[in-house]
Each structure stands twice: as structure tokens, then as C-alpha cells.
Amino acid sequence: MVKVIATAKGYFGGRIREIDAKFSVPDEMFSDRWMKPEDPEWTPPKKPDTKPAAKAENKTPAKTAEPKTDTKPAV
Known part of the structure; x- marks a missing residue:
């Protein structure tokens, strides 16, 4: 944990922190x-x-899609 001072308005720990607010945050x-x-x-x-x-x-080269042929018998 590191003790910090807000240099701008921000949100941490479930609340909005105003400029110059002092609080602790995990290092990361x-x-x-x-x-x-x-x-x-x-x-x-x-x-x-x-x-x-x-x-x-x-x-490997990409396979190209082969055109579909109609398998239905002609009427």
C-alpha cells in the first residue's frame, strides 16, 4: 500500500476523491x-x-470456397 495525494478529482475505494485528498491505494x-x-x-x-x-x-494457403452446385434434379 502506498499513501497518496489526489492531484485531480478521481474515484477510488467507492468514493470520489477531491484534489489534495489523502488516502492509501495498493501499489499496483x-x-x-x-x-x-x-x-x-x-x-x-x-x-x-x-x-x-x-x-x-x-x-498453409487459405482454402477458397467452392461454388455450391444445385443437387436437385431439374424438373
Whole structure:
């Protein structure tokens, strides 16, 4: 948990936090967009890499749809 100060109006813990409000948040919930740590020495944990995985190359060619033939006998 890190003690923070709201730098903008925000929502956390079931309530709206006004500017300069002091409260605690779990380290992984820290947002530098609208809060700052009370302790200037504290550094937020590194976030995991959220880049999407590279697309796998499709080595087999796609099958083209064959036209459907009418199987009903002609009348």
C-alpha cells in the first residue's frame, strides 16, 4: 500500500476523491494521472508488458470456397 495525494478529482475505494485528498491505494492501483505519492522516494512498480503478441504466420494457403452446385434434379 502506498499513501497518496489526489492531484485531480478521481474515484477510488467507492468514493470520489477531491484534489489534495489523502488516502492509501495498493501499489499496483497507483495512477500518476491523478495522484502522487506522499513519499517522494516511492516509485511505482513496473507494469507488465501489455503489447499484443505478434501474429503467427499462416504457412498453409487459405482454402477458397467452392461454388455450391444445385443437387436437385431439374424438373
